[in-house]
Amino acid sequence: MRQKQPTPRVASLPADHVYSGQNPVRTLGRLLSPELPRLTVAVVTFVAKHSPIWLLPLITAVILDVVVEHRPVSELWTATAVLLAILLLNFPLHLVYVRCMGTIVRGLGTMLRSALCARMQQLSIGYHSRTSASVLQAKVIRDAEAVEQMLMQCADLGLAAVVTLVGGLVVIGLRVPSFLPVFLIVVPAAGLLVMRLRGRLRDQNELFRRRVEQLSSRVGEMTSLIPITRAHGLEHAALGRVNATLDEVRSEGIRLDLLNGRFGSLAWIVLNTLGLLCLTGSALVAYHGWLPVTAGDVVMLSGFFTILTGSVTTLLSLAPVLSKGLESVRSIGEVLQEPDLERNTGKEQISSVEGRIDFENVSFAYGEPGAADREVAVDRVSLSARRGETVALVGASGAGKSTVLNLLIGFIRPTSGRILLDGTDMARLDLRSYRRFVSVVPQESILFEGTIEENVTYGLRDVGKDAVRQALQDANALEFVDSLPHGVDTVVGERGARLSGGQKQRLAIARALVRDPRVLVLDEATSALDNHSEALIQQALSRLVRGRTVFVVAHRLSTIQDADRIVVMDHGRIAEMGTHDELIDRGGLYARMHTAKR
Numbered sequence: 001m002r003q004k005q006p007t008p009r010v011a012s013l014p015a016d017h018v019y020s021g022q023n024p025v026r027t028l029g030r031l032l033s034p035e036l037p038r039l040t041v042a043v044v045t046f047v048a049k050h051s052p053i054w055l056l057p058l059i060t061a062v063i064l065d066v067v068v069e070h071r072p073v074s075e076l077w078t079a080t081a082v083l084l085a086i087l088l089l090n091f092p093l094h095l096v097y098v099r100c101m102g103t104i105v106r107g108l109g110t111m112l113r114s115a116l117c118a119r120m121q122q123l124s125i126g127y128h129s130r131t132s133a134s135v136l137q138a139k140v141i142r143d144a145e146a147v148e149q150m151l152m153q154c155a156d157l158g159l160a161a162v163v164t165l166v167g168g169l170v171v172i173g174l175r176v177p178s179f180l181p182v183f184l185i186v187v188p189a190a191g192l193l194v195m196r197l198r199g200r201l202r203d204q205n206e207l208f209r210r211r212v213e214q215l216s217s218r219v220g221e222m223t224s225l226i227p228i229t230r231a232h233g234l235e236h237a238a239l240g241r242v243n244a245t246l247d248e249v250r251s252e253g254i255r256l257d258l259l260n261g262r263f264g265s266l267a268w269i270v271l272n273t274l275g276l277l278c279l280t281g282s283a284l285v286a287y288h289g290w291l292p293v294t295a296g297d298v299v300m301l302s303g304f305f306t307i308l309t310g311s312v313t314t315l316l317s318l319a320p321v322l323s324k325g326l327e328s329v330r331s332i333g334e335v336l337q338e339p340d341l342e343r344n345t346g347k348e349q350i351s352s353v354e355g356r357i358d359f360e361n362v363s364f365a366y367g368e369p370g371a372a373d374r375e376v377a378v379d380r381v382s383l384s385a386r387r388g389e390t391v392a393l394v395g396a397s398g399a400g401k402s403t404v405l406n407l408l409i410g411f412i413r414p415t416s417g418r419i420l421l422d423g424t425d426m427a428r429l430d431l432r433s434y435r436r437f438v439s440v441v442p443q444e445s446i447l448f449e450g451t452i453e454e455n456v457t458y459g460l461r462d463v464g465k466d467a468v469r470q471a472l473q474d475a476n477a478l479e480f481v482d483s484l485p486h487g488v489d490t491v492v493g494e495r496g497a498r499l500s501g502g503q504k505q506r507l508a509i510a511r512a513l514v515r516d517p518r519v520l521v522l523d524e525a526t527s528a529l530d531n532h533s534e535a536l537i538q539q540a541l542s543r544l545v546r547g548r549t550v551f552v553v554a555h556r557l558s559t560i561q562d563a564d565r566i567v568v569m570d571h572g573r574i575a576e577m578g579t580h581d582e583l584i585d586r587g588g589l590y591a592r593m594h595t596a597k598r
């Protein structure tokens, strides 16, 4: 048996007005503001734990001076004890810092991801049909990660660099103030020089990363095409395409390695030559007595030069991480601030549905109001269904059948006209409460990675085993389910990959049955099944529709001959409406379609 997932502990959703993607820095400030006390603890512990870095050159200088100037040995012990204490304190302080910062950053990442998922559930189906699922997925996974990385690196590296720079300059200012102006000019200049050399590397790294991404999409393309490739004996061609990209990645990689070697070494030489110049320069100053500088100060200044230059380069290297992170804050804002929501709050909740549906002169056009390419998909449609009636929609591809179903589910709202549920305008209803009484059996049955039982009871709580078995039985699915190794506990693959098309459809019917809906929306599958499968499904469907208001899009006229009303659609309008016999007698569009299909 698979374990039920525990309810995750997710930080509360940031209020939408807090988010302003156009102003990422302010947005981050607002999102982090509830964490200010924890952030303060993190910064204070970081400064304390990081102090050895800038105290080390100072204490080395003190120890050296004890030796060179034969000062009392007690100074040596004091300096050593101070440094040792600071070093040992690093462990608990580091743990406190990691806990505080980790809690803040992971919490923020989780909050953003959860807010994105929640927003996706609120956004209209129109938005989802315009936006690719992988784009949304990238926002939840990669953009949230980029924000986390930015915060973590700014905290770890940025804070370290700032603390080192400030601490180092304060120590120099106190001990050898005459050297402070030199450091203030030379250190940033050296940092910039080193960064310029590394800049070339960044461009090349970026180029290489893109090549690798190209390779990954090539491999993805190759794997998805494997059945077609193999069926046509095109293995050689497919491998050729991948190998060409692999070759490019290889030569790009070698070029990058060489460049890394060249510029890495150059940057190292520049940094250390400047450090050497600093050492010799300060030694000369001390040697000739031009300024009051001790031997210890010479070593300290040389140590500080390398550390401080390193800090400047670290700060400069954070720029791309920062811009990527801020860009991701903006990108997440595109979803969190998207106004195309399904608005339900404050609307009437319903606790029961009888199942009477009336379309009153309903029209619908896709696209923005006033747009030139606006297309009327449903044009002044009026039709009614009483409880227990089946309305079948037929017509050519693009005639508007799916649009009528989407209007019925409330995925889209009429551009004009009204849809009434049991006499109430659906525009006044909280659609989420209405949809508890609706079941949809889509054209392509969608199953998720989970057991058959979980798939059938999706979203419902406390459905007994008996109810599940009864639904499977009525859907003509029990026999094949029982023959599976673990029965209803058998795990079906993502999108039900391990089941046949007909089996998946019967599970979708069982899912609809278990919900015991009042309104049923069926989009008949277009893919042809063998006669036996077809018969099993028709039998299951006839049990499913009994006593319910049903809207069905039929692609095979044979399946809807018993419908109470057949609506023939043509270019968004109702061309004809009636029972099968009436429409055949009329000899119109339906009769012609019927003859053509035979």
Ligand SMILES: Nc1ncnc2c1ncn2[C@@H]1O[C@H](COP(=O)(O)OP(=O)(O)OP(=O)(O)O)[C@@H](O)[C@H]1O
Residues within 6 Å of the ligand: 129, 366, 367, 375, 376, 377, 395, 396, 397, 398, 399, 400, 401, 402, 403, 404
């Ligand atoms: N999301 C959309 N955005 C813009 N136009 C759309 C959209 N969905 C459908 N249309 C257009 O609306 C019209 C009606 O489409 P609809 O999908 O309702 O037809 P259908 O009868 O269900 O077709 P099929 O049998 O092929 O599914 C078509 O012209 C189609 O191009």
